[in-house]
Amino acid sequence: MAAPQSGVLRAVVRDAFAPGLGMIHRRVFTADIVRERISDVTRASVLNDFATGPRRAVGRESLELAFPCIFDIPRARTLYALGLDAQELQQAPFANVHARIKARSILSVPWEAGPINRPRIEADPIYVFSSGRCGSTLLHNILLAAEIPGVSEPDVGAGLLSLAYWKYPPLRPVLRWATRTYVRDLMSALAGEDQTLVVKLRSQYCAAAPALLKKSRERRTIFMTRRFEDWAQSVGRMFQVTAASLLGEYCLSLNCYAYLRQHSDCHFLRYEDLVSQPHREMARLSEFLGREISAQAVDRAMSVGSQTGTRLERVTERGKARWDTMKDEVYRQWISSGSADHCSQILQAYE
Numbered sequence: 001m002a003a004p005q006s007g008v009l010r011a012v013v014r015d016a017f018a019p020g021l022g023m024i025h026r027r028v029f030t031a032d033i034v035r036e037r038i039s040d041v042t043r044a045s046v047l048n049d050f051a052t053g054p055r056r057a058v059g060r061e062s063l064e065l066a067f068p069c070i071f072d073i074p075r076a077r078t079l080y081a082l083g084l085d086a087q088e089l090q091q092a093p094f095a096n097v098h099a100r101i102k103a104r105s106i107l108s109v110p111w112e113a114g115p116i117n118r119p120r121i122e123a124d125p126i127y128v129f130s131s132g133r134c135g136s137t138l139l140h141n142i143l144l145a146a147e148i149p150g151v152s153e154p155d156v157g158a159g160l161l162s163l164a165y166w167k168y169p170p171l172r173p174v175l176r177w178a179t180r181t182y183v184r185d186l187m188s189a190l191a192g193e194d195q196t197l198v199v200k201l202r203s204q205y206c207a208a209a210p211a212l213l214k215k216s217r218e219r220r221t222i223f224m225t226r227r228f229e230d231w232a233q234s235v236g237r238m239f240q241v242t243a244a245s246l247l248g249e250y251c252l253s254l255n256c257y258a259y260l261r262q263h264s265d266c267h268f269l270r271y272e273d274l275v276s277q278p279h280r281e282m283a284r285l286s287e288f289l290g291r292e293i294s295a296q297a298v299d300r301a302m303s304v305g306s307q308t309g310t311r312l313e314r315v316t317e318r319g320k321a322r323w324d325t326m327k328d329e330v331y332r333q334w335i336s337s338g339s340a341d342h343c344s345q346i347l348q349a350y351e
Contacts, residue, residue, distance in 0.1 A: 028116075029055040029108040030082070045070050045096045045155055047079070052106060065117060065189055066107050068182040069099050071159040076174070078182060080107040080116075086190060091144060093137050095154045111178045117188035123195040124183060124216040126289070129260060130224035131253035132203030133234040135271040138301065139224065140200045142282060145297035148289065150198035151190055156182055157205040157212050165211075176211060196291070198222075203249065206256035213264060220288070221264040223257045226271035228343065232330050236323040237315045243330040247339045254343045261350045268350065278302060 031052035047070060066080035067089060083104035092098035109116055130136040140152045159165060159175040159182075191197040205212065213221070225231070232246050260266040267288045274281050278298050286293040334340050 027057045028059075028110070028113065030058050030105055031055040031108070032105045033103055045100055045158075047072060049100050055108065058107075066185065067095075067099055067103075067189055068154070068156075068185045069096065069103075069106070070155065071162070071175075071178060071182075072108065073159065073162060073164050073175070075108075076111050076178075077108050078111065078178060080109060080185070082107055090149065090151050090190060093140075093152055095151050111174065111181065115181050115184035115188065117185045119188065120184060121187040121191050121195050122184075122217070123187055123191065123197075124218040125187060125191075125197040125199040126218055126220050126222065127212065128198060128200040128222045128224065129206050129209060129253070129256055130201070130203055131206075131226070131231055131250055133231055133238070134224050134226040135269075135274050136200050136224050138274065139222075139269070140198075141301040141304070142278075142293065142298055143198055145301040146291065146293040147297075148198060148291050148293070149190060149192040149196060150200065151186070152200045153202050154186060154199065155202075156186065156199065157201065157208040160208040160211040161204060172211075176214060179212070180215070196289075198289075203253060206253045209256050209259055210263075219265050221260050221266045222269060222285075222288075223260055223266055224269045224271065224274075225253060225257070228334060228340070229331065230271075232334075233323060233327065236326060236330065237319040240322070243326060243333045246330055247333055247337060251339050251343060254346045258346045258349070 031054065033052055049070075064082060065086070066082055067084050068078055069081045070079040072079055081099040081103035084099060084102055088102070089095055089098055107116075128136055128139065137152060140150055143150050156179065159179050162175070164171055165175050186199070187195070187197055228250055231250060235241060235246060235249075257266070257268070267285060269281060269285065279295050282293045282298050
């Protein structure tokens with residue numbers, strides 16, 4: 001999504017928060033989804049993913065449970081997906097993809113309206129940060145099997161990673177406000193009776209950790225990763241990447257881990273340990289969360305592929321060939337750039 005120009009930026013801030021705001025800016029609008037434009041694409045949702053019919057104003061008293069979905073930054077609004085089953089949404093490997101496929105209508109809510117879901121839960125989720133392709137979806141499935149509420153890859157940090165956030169510093173408090181509202185409504189929609197919700201994040205949101213945790217009431221976090229060589233192969237076979245982008249993303253995730261260790265109560269989980277000793281690792285996590293994770297729940301979740309039914313389930317021959325042509329250069333740069341030493345030092349510092 002393109003960042004607003006400076007004039008539009010001033011209008012966004014003014015229209016979102018200025019006293020005496022015109023009624024058109026304060027209204028909540030809904031629109032039926034005519035058809036989905038893009039469905040099973042594992043990326044953050046954007047405004048034109050949906051084709052909608054005419055919008056119509058609705059009163060707050062008539063609002064149904066809504067899943068926050070997309071930050072509409074130029075209009076200082078958040079789009080919510082309606083008509084979703086909460087249990088199906090939590091079970092989805094990618095919540096944003098599920099919302100794009102299953103939502104029957106959307107709701108456009110101005111940021112100044114604040115949270116809309118009721119009852120309002122004044123708590124924050126436990127975030128799972130990771131390098132990606134390291135078993136975080138498997139972890140999500142294990143926690144669901146143990147009846148610990150969670151959701152996988154909502155676009156909660158999209159506003160904090162937007163070009164607008166980084167290019168226009170005056171807009172940052174506004175986007176942090178919009179993000180906190182998103183989190184409030186996510187918690188109200190999906191958290192359990194004890195107000196627990198474990199939110200597995202996209203790997204890109206490692207860059208948003210400081211802003212995402214700012215003023216959070218929940219100090220516990222979880223971080224997952226795996227050995228670089230295996231991680232790079234997994235990512236390189238699945239996505240079109242370069243050696244530089246692989247090193248950058250992995251180092252970013254480890255820098256995020258260092259930040260989490262210094263600014264939160266962070267539980268570290270390595271993919272290799274999860275698959276080799278799942279019961280031991282989940283016993284450790286159970287103690288950390290203060291919730292039971294039974295051996296039966298672990299076995300049940302691990303008996304099913306975590307990416308089953310998604311486009312990430314299978315690696316194509318083209319993907320394998322692409323990785324074979326670049327792997328030597330990736331491993332060479334991993335050592336020569338100092339990235340291997342840098343990441344090793346972070347891991348050793350917090351063992």
